[in-house]
Amino acid sequence: MRSERTIDGPGKIVLSFTVNGTGVEIAVARHKTLLEVLREDLGLTGTKHGCELGECGACTVILDGAPVLACLVPAAACTGARVETVEGMAVGPALHPLQDEFAEAGAAQCGYCTSGMLLAAKNLLESNRDPTRDEIRRALAGNLCRCTGYLQIYEAIERAAARMRGAT
Numbered sequence: 001m002r003s004e005r006t007i008d009g010p011g012k013i014v015l016s017f018t019v020n021g022t023g024v025e026i027a028v029a030r031h032k033t034l035l036e037v038l039r040e041d042l043g044l045t046g047t048k049h050g051c052e053l054g055e056c057g058a059c060t061v062i063l064d065g066a067p068v069l070a071c072l073v074p075a076a077a078c079t080g081a082r083v084e085t086v087e088g089m090a091v092g093p094a095l096h097p098l099q100d101e102f103a104e105a106g107a108a109q110c111g112y113c114t115s116g117m118l119l120a121a122k123n124l125l126e127s128n129r130d131p132t133r134d135e136i137r138r139a140l141a142g143n144l145c146r147c148t149g150y151l152q153i154y155e156a157i158e159r160a161a162a163r164m165r166g167a168t
């Protein structure tokens, strides 16, 4: 069972968790969501702030191996958790194949949905190396895009999956 530590100061807690493989310990306002802590306290603005209602998917991150909507997760519930954001996808200067293929396919236009799409896709490919178009569609059903019409996104994910399987 996760416990939280409180500190002096109105409504603050010490949050201790792992973000993109790095341990973080930070005092945050108790009421904050994971999305707010990532963006406002840790400066990880790659995770986007969209509807804040759990409807758009722009804030998708990976929490303990599963995609979540960071706008709906209380930061206080993340003590001891492992969080992955879009900032953790590239390795040094090398983009993740999904990032490469999104750029190549024009699957990122305004880019507002892109980090959430990338993380939802990454999570899918970790459990399914060769997803069908329908499986991709279902995995991304909670991620809305106002720009692309989705076709380029699906194609980018299929191409990245093929690259990651060594099929191209």
Ligand code: FES
Residues within 6 Å of the ligand: 048, 049, 050, 051, 052, 053, 054, 055, 056, 057, 058, 059, 060, 069, 070, 071, 072
């Ligand atoms: S900002 Fe979280 S679902 Fe829209």
Ligand code: FES
Residues within 6 Å of the ligand: 107, 108, 109, 110, 111, 112, 113, 114, 144, 145, 146, 147, 148
């Ligand atoms: S690229 Fe603009 S919302 Fe998806």
